[in-house]
Amino acid sequence: MGDLVFSYSIWRKQGVWSLLRHLRLVLLRRLHHALWDCRYDAFEAEPTSTLLDRKHLKPNNSDNLSLAREYTPSPRLAVGWILDGLKEDLSGFSFVDFGSGRGRVLLAAAERPFRKIRGIEFSQRLHQEATRNIAEYPDEKLLCKDLKSICVDAEEFELPDQDCVFYFYNPFDASLLEKVITNALDTAQARGNRILLVYYNPVHQAVVSRQNRLRAIPLPLSVRIKMKLFSPYPACVYGNIHLQDTA
Ligand SMILES: C[S@@+](CC[C@H](N)C(=O)[O-])C[C@H]1O[C@@H](n2cnc3c(N)ncnc32)[C@H](O)[C@@H]1O
Numbered sequence: 001m002g003d004l005v006f007s008y009s010i011w012r013k014q015g016v017w018s019l020l021r022h023l024r025l026v027l028l029r030r031l032h033h034a035l036w037d038c039r040y041d042a043f044e045a046e047p048t049s050t051l052l053d054r055k056h057l058k059p060n061n062s063d064n065l066s067l068a069r070e071y072t073p074s075p076r077l078a079v080g081w082i083l084d085g086l087k088e089d090l091s092g093f094s095f096v097d098f099g100s101g102r103g104r105v106l107l108a109a110a111e112r113p114f115r116k117i118r119g120i121e122f123s124q125r126l127h128q129e130a131t132r133n134i135a136e137y138p139d140e141k142l143l144c145k146d147l148k149s150i151c152v153d154a155e156e157f158e159l160p161d162q163d164c165v166f167y168f169y170n171p172f173d174a175s176l177l178e179k180v181i182t183n184a185l186d187t188a189q190a191r192g193n194r195i196l197l198v199y200y201n202p203v204h205q206a207v208v209s210r211q212n213r214l215r216a217i218p219l220p221l222s223v224r225i226k227m228k229l230f231s232p233y234p235a236c237v238y239g240n241i242h243l244q245d246t247a
Contacts (some may be wrong), residue, residue, distance in 0.1 A: 057091030099171025
């Protein structure tokens, strides 16, 4: 009933195209859960598919709640398409999910041979649930065993001194996104590390594209087609360049 009322209000306020876009999104999210993500329900001590509204996040030591987005999980298939589409030897990279919630993306990433995987989550409750999900996940499914959720604000997190894949599923507002990305680029530049930045549902894409130390990396055509047709949201991938390299 709630969905119907929401759809009606979109149609009244924004017109028929917005309504169709909204219905496509709802349909794709439900299909991903019904056809794929539900297969993992049995392995999850704390179900990752349940949404958590911002007012329940109750972050630990953070003034950034007003900039946060609610907890909502990425579809695993889309995460897999993107990571496999990076066409890199992932064993040379660490993986960091900024705003990692109950750990679904961490566990999807751990099915690939990353050096280490870190989830940054400022909600104590979600962090504890992610820790339980990680502890109880079947070991034989994990190619990367160095896997942790850390309860900290994304602004405070100390980055691994390694080449990294950073994953953002639209976790917070543009101002904080800009701070976090600028800090990550400064750190990587000072240490000479590579960064591949994946931005899923890139609502604040302008923040990323105006960074002159990042260049867009196109995903392979087959991945772009799958994402366009079957992913609820698009994704962008960027890689860092050191300015002195291009001078
Ligand atoms: C859209 S959810 C994404 C969850 C997970 N990455 C996924 O894709 O399944 C965004 C998450 O970012 C977290 N978050 C928001 N602001 C944060 C901040 N400043 N520091 C750390 N985590 C934050 C929220 O608590 C929420 O769990």
